[in-house]
Amino acid sequence: MNTFGSLFRLTTFGESHGPALGAVVDGCPAGVPLLREQLQAALDRRRPGQSTITTARSEPDTVEILSGVFEDKTLGTPIAAMVRNTNQRSGDYDKLKAEDRPGHADAVWRERFKHRDHRGGGRTSGRETLSRVIGGTIAEAYLARDLPSLSTVAYVSQVGNLVAQVPSPGLTRALVDAHPTRCPDASVRDEMSRRILVAKEAGDSLGGSIDVRVEGLPVGLGEPVFGKLKALIAQALGSIGAVTGVLWGPPDLLERIGQPGLAFHSVKDAYGGVQGGLANGEPLQVRAYFKPPATLAEHAKGGRHDPCIMPRAVPVLEAMVSLVIADLVLQMNARPHTP
Template identity: 90%
Template structure:
């Protein structure tokens, strides 16, 4: 199960401390404008070592396009891209050959496969998500050509018990990226940064949430029953290792859920842009909850780990949502009646 998607298919490969990680993207139509630089922009947003509140592992994460693109346009053939690992410190993980970390996949992978790569978590490492960012960048290039109204923006909405205010419509990635926490709320983001740094120094960690907003989706996008937009996005976001819950709807949905139906259904944004499993024309809204990273105390102090994963996970969530949308658009265009 290393492939995601039906028609717009992404396969990821590689381990955290192997020679390289990469993506094979199959199903992207020919003629889509795409350059290495477009993908690199998104990888730079996810890469480690970009600020004091992230892991100290310093990787340039320079993408190499191996196939599927010629003269700045996709060929319709499989697009293969890799990122070479250059800053591994595998010795940091030697004692984990026989010692499993609580909260990680170590013990269950050992039981399931009887053999595993202990270096940095191997395939279960968050480093695998760079492959998804590559796939998402290609998906966004396709959407920019065939559905240019779509705008997908994610932001950190909570760190620990600090909750950000809901930003107004029209939020941009540039606004989100203006601060290392990737929280657009000036009221709380400095305190978020201080708490993340304090957790890092103490060998502790913090969880929270990321909100994703998609504007410009056409009414009716999605498939009935098992292909519902909310079902596919739940699968996409739930496949990210640190995600522990997904909620669709406005950011205050959990507060509204106790309201009687006459009140709940009187507000048009109550459905988070989805009705009957299909996009309803309103902005699609979804929140993903993240558990605190499970590498703690001596393991955290001795290695290079993120004390709070959300700032670097923002482009990963955007990528996974974009992959879902691109796949649904291709499926819809393959039918006799399109939007």
């Protein structure tokens, strides 16, 4: 189960402390403009060592395109891209050959597979998400060609018990990236940074949430019954290791859900952009909840782990949502259109 998607397919490979990690994308149409610099810019948003509130592991995450692109356009053949690991400290994990970390997947992987890579968690490491960012960036390149009005922007909406105000329409990635927390709310983001730093120094961690807003989806995107747009996005976001819950709809949905039907259905954005499993023309809105990272105490104080994963996870969520949309657009285009 290392492949995601039906027609637009992403396969990820590699381990946290192996020679490299990467992605193979199959199903991307030919002729899509794609530069190596696009992939690099996306990976730079996810890479470690961005600021004092993230892990101190220093990786340039330099991407190499191995196949599927010629003269800066996709060929319609499998696109393979790779990032070599350069800053592993595998010796830090020697004791984990015999010990299992609380809150991690060490014990269940040993029980399930009888053999595992203990260095940094192997495939269970958050470093695997760089492969998803590669795939999502290729999906976005395809969508930019065929759906130029589409916009997918994620932002940190909560850290600990600090909750950001809902931003106005027209939010851009540049505005989100303007602060290390990737929270666009100026009234709470500095305090978010301070609390993350306090947790980092104490060997503690913080969870929270990320909101994703998609504008410009074609009406009817999605497949009825088992291929509902909201179901596929839930699968995509739920496959990210640190995600512990997914909520569709506007940010205040939990408050609205207690309303009588006349009040609830009188607001057009109550459905989060999805009705009957299909896009309804309104902005798609979804929230992913993140548990606090499980690396704690003295092991966390070494500085090689994120005390709060959300700032670096923003481009990962955007990537996974873009992969779902690209796959559904291909499926919709493959169906015969009746007059």
